[in-house]
Amino acid sequence: MKKIVLASQSPRRAEILKKAGYCFVSFPVFISEIPNENLSLDEQIIDIAKRKALACLDQCPDKNPGHIILASDTMVCLDNRAIGKPENEQDAFNTLKKISGKMHEVKTAIILLDQSNGHIISHIETSQVYFKNLDDKDIWDYIKTGEPMDKAGSYAIQGLGGKFVEKFVGDFNNVVGLPLTALEKLFVEKNWSFEKSPLSQIKAQLASGQNLLAVSKLQPLEKIRDLVNQGQKSFGENYIQEALEKIEALKDLNLEWHLIGPIQKNKVKYLKNNFAYLHAIDSVELAELVSKKASEIGYVQNIFIQVNLANEATKAGFDELSVQNSWSQLTALTNVKVVGLMTMPPLQNEAQENEIYFKKLKNLASQLNVKELSMGTSHDYQIALKEGATWIRIGTVLFGERQKVQ
Ligand SMILES: *Cc1c(COP(=O)(O)O)cnc(C)c1O
Numbered sequence: 001m002k003k004i005v006l007a008s009q010s011p012r013r014a015e016i017l018k019k020a021g022y023c024f025v026s027f028p029v030f031i032s033e034i035p036n037e038n039l040s041l042d043e044q045i046i047d048i049a050k051r052k053a054l055a056c057l058d059q060c061p062d063k064n065p066g067h068i069i070l071a072s073d074t075m076v077c078l079d080n081r082a083i084g085k086p087e088n089e090q091d092a093f094n095t096l097k098k099i100s101g102k103m104h105e106v107k108t109a110i111i112l113l114d115q116s117n118g119h120i121i122s123h124i125e126t127s128q129v130y131f132k133n134l135d136d137k138d139i140w141d142y143i144k145t146g147e148p149m150d151k152a153g154s155y156a157i158q159g160l161g162g163k164f165v166e167k168f169v170g171d172f173n174n175v176v177g178l179p180l181t182a183l184e185k186l187f188v189e190k191n192w193s194f195e196k197s198p199l200s201q202i203k204a205q206l207a208s209g210q211n212l213l214a215v216s217k218l219q220p221l222e223k224i225r226d227l228v229n230q231g232q233k234s235f236g237e238n239y240i241q242e243a244l245e246k247i248e249a250l251k252d253l254n255l256e257w258h259l260i261g262p263i264q265k266n267k268v269k270y271l272k273n274n275f276a277y278l279h280a281i282d283s284v285e286l287a288e289l290v291s292k293k294a295s296e297i298g299y300v301q302n303i304f305i306q307v308n309l310a311n312e313a314t315k316a317g318f319d320e321l322s323v324q325n326s327w328s329q330l331t332a333l334t335n336v337k338v339v340g341l342m343t344m345p346p347l348q349n350e351a352q353e354n355e356i357y358f359k360k361l362k363n364l365a366s367q368l369n370v371k372e373l374s375m376g377t378s379h380d381y382q383i384a385l386k387e388g389a390t391w392i393r394i395g396t397v398l399f400g401e402r403q404k405v406q
Contacts, residue, residue, distance in 0.1 A: 001195050003064070005115075007056035007071040010159070012177045019231045020180055021200020024070075025062075029055040032196050033073070035082055042107065042124050044082060048073040050122065051107040057113055070194065074108040074177045076129075082107075083153055089143050092154040096164075099153065099267025101133040106153065106175045110183055112190075117352035121186060125179035127170025129157070134164060140230055152177075191375055198397050205385055213258055213311070215377075215395035217242065218402035221249055227398065228253050236260040236279070240267050247274055260342075260374075262316050268293050271301070277394070279304045279342045279374050282316040284326050287336055292334035301335060304342040304374050307364065309357045311345060320364060327368055340372025340390065341365045351380035358387035 006014060009028035017024055031051050035044040053071035060069075060274075067164055075082040078099055086092035105126050112121040147161060148154035155161030157175045158169070173180040187194065196204075216224050217238040224235060224246070233254075237243035238261030252404055259271070260279040268289045271278070281287050281303045294301045308317030319327065330338050338374055343361045345354040358375050365373055376384020376392040395402065 002068050002192050003195050004064050005056060005060060005067045005069045007052045007069055010177055012058055012156075013072065014179045015229065016173050016176060016180055018229055020184075020197045021043040021203070023195040023197055027056050027060045029059060031055050032193050033084060035128055041077060041082060042109075045073050045075050045107050045109040046111070046122050046124055048122065049111040053113040053120065057115070063115065066378045067115040069115065070110065070183075071113070072110045072178060074106065074152045077105040077107055078102070085152055086148060086149055086154045092137055092143050095154040096134060096139045096148070097136075099131050101131060103128055103130045104153070105129070108174050108177060110179065110186075112186060121190070123179075123186060124183055125171060125174045125182045127168060127174045129168045129175060130166040131164055132166050138164075138236065178236040193293070197230060198226060199232060202381070202394060202397070203297065205382065207385070209390055210385060211391050213260070213374075213393045214398050215260065215393050216246070216399065217261070217395065218404075219395070219399045220403070221246065221387070223399050224250060225253075234258065234276075240270050244270065258349050262288040265289055269399065272297065273299045275301070277302045277304060277339065280316065282306045284316065284329050287330050287333055291333040291335040299335070299400075300337050302339050303336050304340050305330060305338060306342045306344070307342050307361060309348050309360050315344065317343070320360070323364065324368070338370060340370045340374065342374035345380070351383055354380045355383050355387065358384050358389070362388050
């Protein structure tokens with residue numbers, strides 16, 4: 001397993017690598033980015049990236065032979081001249097004015113420096129971007145947002161600057177600052193495999209129709225934000241109070257929240273329309289109450305019916321027979337929609353022992369004609385996926401150990 005050392009201070013490059021699931025260390029270097037005019041345009045950009053890689057090799061204290069230094073440089077090119085980052089607002093204005101109404105090229109050089117032998121690979125990726133006609137006011141309004149100031153070509157296609165772009169040809173990530181497709185092709189050619197995050201390792205195991213719910217109960221907000229930066233959108237919480245606080249604190253992120261813990265009847269009034277799904281509906285009375293409260297404020301609540309397949313006395317849920325007997329009552333409720341079944345096999349079981357429960361849940365769901373199966377946690381999700389889970393609920397493997405309940 002190799003690990004990337006990212007020789008860049010660009011948050012965009014870090015974000016692209018993160019979303020693609022790579023674990024990496026950042027080691028920004030500061031070098032003069034003045035192009036060497038004696039070289040061809042492509043060579044100038046490669047040269048800057050190479051100088052960053054070598055500076056990183058020189059300065060990074062960690063000389064791990066498993067490390068691959070990744071350095072890159074992005075230039076916007078018009079009429080075969082490179083345009084770098086703006087020096088000030090007037091410079092940004094001049095650049096945007098120049099590329100307005102025209103096609104320009106975005107070139108990113110990548111350098112991979114293998115720390116085990118000092119070998120260097122280089123690649124340059126070129127994309128074409130077509131800009132709309134901008135008037136001076138559009139340009140100044142944009143400059144006042146501050147976005148152009150640290151960007152090659154004085155705009156960010158993934159940000160507010162996207163509205164200036166008529167169309168582009170090539171890898172979108174290249175225009176943002178890192179040509180991911182080309183990069184991964186180089187990795188394959190070199191037969192290098194890299195350390196990946198738990199999130200991307202789990203996602204790689206999902207078939208179509210299978211979803212990952214990140215169980216964030218008793219986990220701090222910054223760890224949730226970190227997973228969001230890696231591309232995760234659906235989060236599960238157990239306790240209503242804690243869930244509502246997190247939903248409020250993270251409302252700018254547009255996340256989908258699921259409530260997976262048991263719900264006390266006196267707490268139903270707090271649910272409102274905060275949760276896309278409730279996973280642990282364990283009685284007809286609770287379903288009725290949820291439906292009643294949902295009808296009062298006018299929405300339909302998606303629910304899973306929790307089935308206690310091992311008939312554990314300590315665990316909530318319908319047993320197999322009672323879920324069948326109650327089904328017509330549950331599905332007749334106007335303001336809940338029963339989407340599927342959920343189960344939580346005995347905690348002490350070995351993962352493989354849970355296979356029979358997952359099979360049972362699937363059979364039961366198919367008899368009752370519902371599609372969704374919420375089953376599998378950190379310890380047995382691989383078996384649950386094999387048995388057709390549509391939602392696996394994963395906490396510890398994604399986040400690490402939980403804080404203790406006070
Ligand atoms: C806590 C919890 C999970 C996640 O458990 P991990 O072992 O951390 O993956 C899943 N489902 C329910 C109902 C939970 O309460």
